[in-house]
Amino acid sequence: MLATRMHRWKSVALATVAVLVGLTAPTLTATPASATTTAYDATYYKNAVGKTGTSLKSSLHTIISTNVTKISYAAVWNALMATDQDPNNSNNVILLYSGVSRAKSLNGGDVGDWNREHTWAKSHGDFGEVTGPGTDLHHLRPADVQVNSIRGNLDFDNGGSAVTNGGGSTVDSDSFAPRAADRGDVARMILYMAVRYEGDDGFADLEPNEKVNNGSNPYMGKLSVLKAWSAADPPSAFEEKRNQVIYDTYQHNRNPFIDHPEWVEAIW
Secondary structure, rough: HHHHEEEOOOOOOOOOHHHHOOOHHHOOOOOOOEEEEOOOOOOOOOOOOOOOOOHHHHHHHHHOOOOOOOHHHHHHHHHHHHHOOEEEEEEEEEEEOOOOOOOOEEEEEOOEEEEEEOOOOOOOOOOOOOHHHHOOOOEEEEHHHHHHHHHOOOOOOOEEEOOOOOOHHHHHHEEEEHHHHHHHHHHHHHHHHHHOOOOOOOOOOOOEOOOOOOOOOOEEEEEHHHHHHHHHHOOOHHHHHHHHHHHHHHOOOOHHHHOOOOOOHHHH
C-alpha cells in the first residue's frame, strides 16, 4: 500500500490510496514547500532526517544502497510495464518525454515501439547495461524509440528546437530538455543516481555538474537546471506510485528526492 504522505505544497489532500493511484499523473503539478513528511521518516529515512549537505548525501547513499535487489536488463521490460503502467489503461505504459500512452506489447526497437531509456545515459560513466546502474529502475523509463534516439546520451539543459512527437521536448547540438511535465521526474532520477552510485561498488562515482558534452565522463549536467526543474515540477501521484512499486516489488529501495524533494536543495 502506498504510504500516507502530507505535502504542504499540495492544495488538495489525497484522502485515499485509491484516489492517489487513479490520478492522471504526468500532468499533475504543485507548488513545492520547504519540507515534507513521509511515513518512512521514522523507519527507512531515520538516519537521514535532520541532516544536510554531505552528511545527508552520505546517509542517503547508505540507506538506498543497503539490501537492494538488482534485476537483469532483460527483466527491465516487464518491470517497466508495472512501474509505468497507464493509470487509465492497464494495457498501456506512459512514455517518458512524449507523455504518450502506448501498448505494453509494443516494446522493442522498431519505429512505433517503446524501449528502455537510461535517463542517466549509460555512456556517462561507461556502465552500459550491466546489472546495477545499467538496470536500476529508478532511472529507467519507457520511451518512444525515435525520441529516445534523438535524446541519445545528451546532457540536460534548457533550449533547443522541438523534438518530433516529443510532447514539447526540445533538443539542440549538446543538450536535451524533456517536456515540462517530465522535467522534475528527470531531475530527481539523475540526482538519485548521483547519490546511489558513489564509486564504492565497482562502478563509477556518478555526479551532476554544470557542463554539457560530458561524453564518457561519469557526470551529467546541468545541475543548476536540474535543480530548477525539480522545484518547478514537484513529484506527481504517478511518480510517487512508481517509487512505491519499485520499493515494494522490485529493488526494495526508494528515490529519496520523490519522498523529500527539499533534499535536492539541502544537498546541492
